């Protein structure tokens with residue numbers, strides 16, 4: 024919780040990470056799935072001893088080279104840049120705890136790039152069998168980049184016995200890495216990668232000119248890369264959903280179960296959209312390149328690619344949302360506050376606990392409550408909200424018609440966002456049952472507000488100034504002041 028806050032107007036800093044990450048994932052998944060595609064297709068060319076397939080591989084791998092080594096690598100660095108700026112506390116936790124794994128990741132990554140360059144530049148110049156082995160080595164190495172990042176990403180959400188319920192680290196980092204979602208998530212990603220490899224291959228195959236039989240053969244072959252995801256993918260998705268924290272499952276299910284009422288949660292809607300993209304994509308691939316390769320062209324291939332992008336966007340967005348309000352589940356909230364730190368910050372005060380906020384606060388007059396409240400907002404709320412305007416979860420919009428009283432009540436309520444009440448009761452057989460219930464409706468969405476009462480009051484005062492009611496009152500006051508002030512200064516004669 025001791026880093027400055029990077030303010031990004033309108034979209035909020037979270038979306039800077041999101042946009043770069045989704046772009047990166049769309050390419051990096053291709054780097055791995057495409058590796059399998061190159062290896063298998065080259066094995067096919069070797070078996071059939073077909074130079075035309077080799078020529079296609081050459082063309083496809085040039086596209087692959089440019090996309091993965093340039094855009095993939097640059098956007099990967101971009102993610103580090105964005106997470107370091109937008110969520111330095113979370114990035115610090117990742118580096119400190121998963122340091123060895125990151126090290127391994129970068130070694131695999133460097134080896135992956137080097138192998139691909141060797142693969143690409145020896146094509147046609149090397150013994151065909153050996154070159155095919157090189158393709159499989161490339162896929163093998165890139166698989167390990169997936170293995171490592173998958174353990175870190177899933178460990179941020181389903182971290183097994185690594186933490187206790189208070190958010191203290193009690194287990195080993197291996198418990199976080201080989202967590203319950205590790206295997207299902209890994210297979211799901213592999214299936215997505217194979218499907219993406221097929222989609223990219225459809226694009227390059229669609230540009231083949233004057234060799235219709237080869238083109239149709241490759242289109243049908245590429246379309247089949249959707250199969251693993253189609254046939255066994257759903258099973259792994261169900262397995263994955265069962266490994267999620269109960270609170271996350273509840274948010275998804277409470278959304279899905281009320282679909283009929285038209286009031287389901289945003290996450291359920293987006294997951295539904297992901298399913299629509301996936302089934303639409305598979306349907307289009309079957310009726311398009313698979314059954315009617317003749318009519319397939321580059322425009323159609325680009326449409327498939329857009330649907331693939333839509334799917335990745337919704338899938339990655341939902342996965343990130345599932346972790347909210349945490350950046351590392353059960354350990355650290357999105358705003359950098361650690362779960363096991365709440366009581367201490369409430370006792371010591373927010374400005375005492377946060378070095379940067381304290382330094383910024385020191386530049387303000389002591390009685391400037393609105394100024395201090397603005398800092399409270401920046402450090403505790405801005406990871407998920409913008410202040411004014413209509414941007415990303417704009418606070419002015421979300422405060423709606425609340426007046427000062429309602430805002431004070433809201434902030435008071437939000438102190439207990441993390442509190443789970445448990446109630447003992449007897450069922451009809453006289454057995455004791457314990458039911459748990461979140462104390463506030465914001466549990467699972469927002470972290471608790473922390474600090475001394477005067478700091479919370481300052482936050483409320485600031486929120487009033489950006490609320491609709493507060494702005495109206497402010498404008499009236501200013502008008503009233505204008506009316507009572509003399510239009511021009513009286514001139515005095517000397």
Ligand code: HEC
Nearest residue numbers: 347348349357358403404406407416421422468469470472
């Ligand atoms: C981890 C992310 C996160 C943080 C941090 C966060 N919020 Fe929120 N907040 C949300 C989400 C998600 C919603 C629901 C948004 C929606 O309905 O569009 C929300 C909704 C709200 C609402 C509208 C609630 C309602 O019932 O109408 C208010 C007010 C609000 N937040 C205030 C705050 C304040 C004040 C802070 C800082 C003390 C804060 N939030 C910090 C995620 C967050």
